[in-house]
Structure formats: structure tokens, C-alpha cells
Amino acid sequence: MAVSSPQGRFVDGAALLDGLVFETAEAYGKHLLHRYDGGLVLHVHLGLYGKVSDGVMPVPAPVGQVRMRMASDVHWLDLRGPTACEVFDEVQVAALKARLGADPLRDDAGDPGDAVRSSSRPIFALLMDQSIIAGCGLIYANELLFRAGLAPTTRGRDVPPELWGSMWTDLRALMREGVDKGRIDTVHTAHTPEVMLRAPRVDRHGGEVYVYRRTGQPCHVCGTAIARSELAARNLYWCPSCQRPPGRAGRTPGKPRRPAGRPARISR
DNA sequence: TCCTTATGTATAC
DNA sequence: TATACCTAAGGAG
Secondary structure (H helix, E strand, O other): OEEEOOOOOOHHHHHHHOOOOEEEEEEEOOEEEEEEOOOOEEEEEOOOOOEEEEEEOOOOOOOOOOOEEEEOOOEEEEEEOOOEEEEEOHHHHHHHHHOOOEOOOOOOOOOOHHHHHOOOOEHHHHHHOOOOEOOOOHHHHHHHHHHHOEOOOOEHHHOOHHHHHHHHHHHHHHHHHHHHHOOOOOOOHHHOOHHHHHOOOOOOOOOOOOOOOOOOOEOOOOOOEOEEEEEOOEEEEEOOOOOEOOOOOOOOOOOOOOOOOOOOEEOO
């Protein structure tokens, strides 16, 4: 495998890997690990902007900021804008895994229910905490809470055990489906708006969703405008009518719970 | 052409 | 809690 860094920011790492034989790839949460003969491991995390592009040889001239370029006899791959692109040994890999929680996509993932339901933090923050659940990003967190009919600000300890059990099962199935299909679709067939049935539309994020980035648009289920606020500098989207605190499902919309005009900012 | 935004994380305060 | 990181796409003008 030929490895280089056209951009120049991974020159030393690329030199370590250049010429080695690629053996296996593993995903752990949002982290990608490539193992090479001799024991070196490439660690990549795409972060907010990272992207991978690839194709068949010959490799074209680099376009933009290519952090890492890999090429075999038949394929090439470019990596741009990752949060992490570095060479690990197995000790560093072990340290990485030690700080990550349960990965819903892994068969050996244990149910993180105890950690979730012993916490006073908002369930949304817990879903996003990589040390509790590794790999559930913003889209799945927002969509999972809608599908559960649960208010994002609900404290972890207030989530009923049976509800958490169904959420964990749902999350694992949703993420598995996302891997298989290569896109994130979370809308139940029964709720698929007619406009989608007539002309399926794929949003920039890559799928059809209930609440993610649908601020102000009508809820697919009840028609209420989707709301948006911030939590720990991340975007939170939810339906104020469909998503309720535990035990209050189906309650008709009442008066706003905060004074009008005050920003819906939630601290953790 | 310029400005804003984004599926994320680490670090400093 | 705020900011830095870092790249490209989309929208405003």
C-alpha cells in the first residue's frame, strides 16, 4: 500500500505506513482502525468535516486539502479534514477503547442502561456521550428520542426501564440498517409523507428523518412545527407535541413552559 | 465572492 | 462554558 500526504500534514505518519501490507479494518464507535503488518495501526476519526473519497486507479491529481492518500495497484483513497489521522500501537488502541462506551453496532455491546438510568443529565446528552454510547451521533440521538416519544430534556434517571430497553433495541436496529443501506432513514412507513412517496427526496445528510434539521416544518405525525434549541453547542430538534416527559404521552399541547422570547438553551 | 453552517472532539478557563 | 481545530458546501448579495 502506498501512503502519502499531499497536503503535508500527515507526512511522518504516512512514511511509517508506506509500503506496508494492509491486514484488517475495524470500527469502534466513530473511530476507524486499520491494521498493518508489523503491528502499526492507522487511527482515523472524521469529526465534523472529515470525508473519504475513492476510486479505481490511476489516481487523479489531488484536489483540495488531501490529508492522506492511499493507493494499491487497483484502488486509491483520499482522506480530507479528519479530526484524527494518526499512527497508533496496540497500547494506544486499548486506551482508546477503554474510554469508549457500548457500540450499538457491535455484537458484544453491553446494554448501557445502568449508566443512563443512574444519571441526572438530560437523556439527549447521555446519548451523545461517547463514553456511555460509542457511535450514536446527533441524527440518531434526535431521531431516537422522537421515535420513543420522549422529551430530550428528560433526565436519564427518569427514563422508565422498559422504555430504555426499547430505545436501546431501536437504536441498534436503526444503526444497523444505516450501515446496510448507506444512509440514515428513520421514518416509519406509516408516517412517510405522501410527497416522499411520490418523489423520494434525499436531504443533504443522506436520508429521511422526523425532526433532524426540520426546524419550523410540520411534524410528520401531528403537524406541530418542529422545534430547535442547543445543548452543549449541539443542535437539538424535537416535536413539542409528540415528545413528552415520561408518563405524559398523548397530553394535548399546553402553554409554553418558559416565558416567550427567552432562548431555549439548556445547560448540562 | 463572502459569510455561515455542519453528522465532532479536545482543551483551556 | 467557550473556543480552537479544519474543510467544503450552500446561501446571500
